[in-house]
Amino acid sequence: MSIPPATQAIQTIESVFEQQLISEITANLKADQKSISSKFFYDAIGSDLFDQICHLPEYYPYRTEMNMLPKIAADMAALVKQPIELVEFGAGSLTKIRILLKSINMIQSVVPIDIAQTHLQKAADALARDYPEVAVSPIFADFTQPLALQSHNTLPKLGFFPGSTIGNFNREFALQFLQRIRRTLGDNSQLLIGVDTKKSAQVLHRAYNDQAGITAKFNLNILSHLNHIANANFDLQKFEHYAFYNPHFSRIEMHLVSQVEQSVVINNKPIDLHLGETIHTENSYKYRPDEFIHLARMAGWTIQQEWLAEDDMFSVFLFDAL
Ligand SMILES: C[S@@+](CC[C@H](N)C(=O)[O-])C[C@H]1O[C@@H](n2cnc3c(N)ncnc32)[C@H](O)[C@@H]1O
Known part of the structure; x- marks a missing residue:
């Protein structure tokens, strides 16, 4: 069996990107x-500060989801019977991917996507070093824009969107985003997503x-x-x-x-x-679990399994592509 390549070069789209970003920033600062x-x-300092936030006593979402993930990963290991590719949107420091990799040995390929290029490259290199048997192919991109995975394999995809980053979008955009990643990930895909609850x-x-x-x-x-x-x-x-x-x-x-x-x-x-x-x-x-399941259903995802933290502090859902 051939050994998959380690970290492949990040696909840089910087210059076009920059001009679009500056116009977007100016327009938003001129609005009412x-x-x-x-x-x-998420520049280098922002990415580091976010990692510090995750360890604050008051910041329950990170801690709660991290405590849930080992059990979720074990449940998923029993469900995943064939080799898959894991695609994380807004992958950050790749801390949560590591928990999945520990239990789900069917993950053959990992595609972490993030807008913070240096932070992503560093985290991806470290992951590739620690898991030489897994192909790690980071993509530097804005996940709010249409995105092609350009996969070199036909492995079924497991989308991963933890940390309640979906909560940063309003409902309309969350629906569009879920529809778009349904198309990006393709038929036979699944989506594991962490969503913060009302409290x-x-x-x-x-x-x-x-x-x-x-x-x-x-x-x-x-x-x-x-x-x-x-x-x-x-x-x-x-x-x-x-x-x-x-x-x-x-x-x-x-x-x-x-x-x-x-x-x-x-x-x-x-x-x-x-x-x-x-x-x-x-x-x-913040979403009630039934609200989020309904939203995902409208975007082409059907619920397969749901995990709720103690006192309903956080929710994680596994959806199948409809
Ligand atoms: C809240 S952090 C979550 C990090 C990690 N997934 C976790 O759950 O711990 C959000 C991550 O998404 C990335 N991000 C935010 N907006 C993005 C965008 N539009 N496109 C790509 N990545 C983005 C940030 O750089 C950051 O790493």
């Missing part, structure tokens, strides 16, 4: 409710307003990332982190609040901000 897409959190607003509030101030640093770092990639001059001292649960939309909203009247230049264009005006940086939608 200013916003910056949460995908810009006490106080628990939610604490999770996004930690005592150590790491979430605030993470939120503010998005401005520093824009200073680098979009030729902007945000002064981080002039903004404050603000996160709250909006029960009307069942979502946490993260904003950056301007502490003064100010004008910021971005890509040679001025953006004016009033004292107290906010830039909306992230949503994190």
Whole structure:
């Protein structure tokens, strides 16, 4: 049997990408409710800060899902009877993939997709070193855009989307995303997805307003990332982190609040901000399990198995392609 290649070169699409991104950033900062897409959190510093958030006592989603995964992986090992390719969307540090690889020995190939190129490459190289029998083929891409896997194999795909990253999309976009990955992953595919649940607003509030101030640093770092990639001059001292649960939309909203009247230049264009005006940086939608199963069904996925953490703190679903 031939040994699969280790990490293949990341498919770089940088230059086209950059121009599109800068136009997108400027347009969103000129809207009535200013916003910056949460995908810009993840430069090298943002990726490291996210890893720190995962270990905060208040941040229950990471801890809860990590505690659930060994049992899920064992249940899945019994279900997966043929070799498969695992495709993770927004793969980050690949910590969760490792738990699946430990139990599901039918995973022959791993395709981690992420927008944070350096972080992804480092994590993929380490995974390839630790699992030489598994092909690791990272893709540097924006998963909110149409994506071709360009697989060199015909293995059935298992999509993996943990961490409730789906919660960053509004319902309409979540539906479109689930439809799109259904097409990308193809017939006979499955999707393992972690989704945060509705719960006490106080628990939610604490999770996004930690005592150590790491979430605030993470939120503010998005401005520093824009200073680098979009030729902007945000002064981080002039903004404050603000996160709250909006029960009307069942979502946490993260904003950056301007502490003064100010004008910021971005890509040679001025953006004016009033004292107290906010830039909306992230949503994190929370779902009841039946709501999410219904949404996935509309996108072409049918429920195969569901796991709920103690006190319904977090949910993980395995869906089959319809
Ligand atoms: C909340 S972290 C989750 C990381 C990992 N999947 C986990 O569950 O621990 C989100 C990850 O998605 C990546 N990401 C965010 N937006 C993205 C986008 N539009 N396209 C590709 N990757 C994205 C980030 O770089 C980050 O690694």
